Amino acid sequence: MAEFLVLPALLAYGEAAFAYAGELRGPGLAGRLATWGVRIGWLAQTALLVGQAASAEGFPWGTWAGSLNLFVWLIVGAYLIWGCTPRYRLLGLTVMPVAAVLLALAWAGGGTALADSERSGGVLAVHVALMLAGFAGLTLSAAMAALYLWQERRLKRHERRVLRVRVPPLDALDRLAARTVVGSLVLLTIGIGVGAARFESGDFDAAMAVTLAVLVTYASLLVLRREGWRGRRAALVNLAGFALVAVVLPLTHFAS
């Protein structure tokens, strides 16, 4: 029964993605509908995850599709912390379409079903959860960077509608993206540390290499910010880092 909860979650995320596009025409009903779509979808997905956890003996999100399911939940959860406030509402324009597509993929891959899972150690579960949470934070940060570049372009081009569409202020997007990166790097570092406990020589693979590249890229971003790499440059580095994040998730499951 619980596995059918993916349908309301998917519908609500999809509705939110469309409604955020409507918010581009101006603040109003579309934005409120989008916000409720995110909330309802996330609650439905939370119930789904609880159902999966209750019915599984081991870690229920060990498959690529299961990881994707958990990953989407973490992204939307992180977005919910401040994204639904009127000031940051339009962030959903970049977050919710991604969330809806990824959840649909997870569903198609069987990651939302109540399936028996192999028993796995608690250390592995903590490692996976921390890594996914870190990557979810970086995804959210990349969404902010994308929104920054879009709004910066509109301001540079003197678009007449620049004040009609309520995008978060540039400076706030820049700072918030950097803070999210800091939080995500902390989670990733702890996650890597936990994973290292199970590490044996010879285990080093492409996914680990790319994960380290992600860590280095974002750490460099934070260092470069102190030297004045803010705004547009920081957003571009952020998106470059996210390109690595997009690679590391499939690598973990298909190339390891």
Added chain:
Amino acid sequence: MSSLTLVGVSHHRAPIELRERVALDLDACRALARRLAEQLEAEAVVLSTCNRTELYLAHEEASEEEAVAAITELAGDSADDLAVALYRLGDESAALHLFRVAAGLDSLVPGEGEILGQVRNAFEAGAPGPLLDHLFRQALHAGRRVRVETAIGQSPASVPAAAAALAQQVFGELSGRRVLLLGAGKMSEATARNLVSRGAEIAVVANRTIAHGAELARKLGAQALPLDAVAAELEHVDVVVSATGAAGLVVSEGTVADALRARKGRPLLLVDLAVPRDLDPAINELEGCFLYDVDDLRGVVEETLSGRRGEAVNAERVVAEEATRFRDWQAALDIVPTIASLRALAEEIRDSELARAGGRLSERERRNVESVTSQILAKLLHLPTIRMKEAAAAADGVVYADVVRHLFGLGEEERRR
């Protein structure tokens, strides 16, 4: 029953020369309202802004001509022009007009917020009675609702306001943000005041004539500098507003590029309100710099104004709701005397019957009978009262009132006396 009369002129039909003649300050509005109220034994409120002068009267008999005479007196030699521009509205249409005025829907710039305060001041300075008191309170409520429930007043409607809104789009909260003003003219000052009202700090005023700049700097709590000293300030400020009368460029791209190196990536918004322009257009190509000239800002304002006009549809809906509520309230006033008479008659009968039976009842029994009969009356009259109020709102309240008066013989006793 009081009826409502509105007589006035506004920017729709009256040129500024005529509006100037009939314009009144708040004290004069107060004096005229009191005078009309005394002379006509009426309720009176006078609303006068740069766009309109309107007299609102509530009176038992038609008072339109007296109101026209009062405003014609103000027009003096321009009485003929006034006759062409004057509008006269009564009851429902007068109420709807005031609600639209309070909502900013009748303003030159749709949704402008200043009018709500002006309506409040006029109301407080006037001589309202029950009708105008209710009308103006509901108009203020309608104005507030429009501003809360629609986006009509959220976007800037002037070039200085657009400049300040752009600064918020770049920096978010402006508290603690430093502003450099180039030029000390009216445009600089208006933009500076808009930025200050949103929390920004005017750090420096630079002007060709240092004394003139110093005067504005003193008013804004800023430092005054000559124009050739601004290069060093670019490193420390967040917003530059320029409106000098210089014939050529005041700040070059190279000057800003030099300053950017020390800014460590902090964004810089530059607003050039001067014609010819003060700031090199190439500055906009520099990373982290956003340069807007007066044409760019006008484009933004035109777009936001068109948005306001679009939002006006929602605002009109709110105003129409409030106008309906007011009409219902006013209609219910027609039925109130009948309801009061009916209740008084019922109470009178109850009291006389209680008095007749009083001698045969103990004190406790009397209290019980009083309580029971009181409840019976309340329950019996509840539904007819509700139905009569509903009928009043549906415009056949007078018929209902007449029927009730006839059936219960209300007022016959008084007529016999």
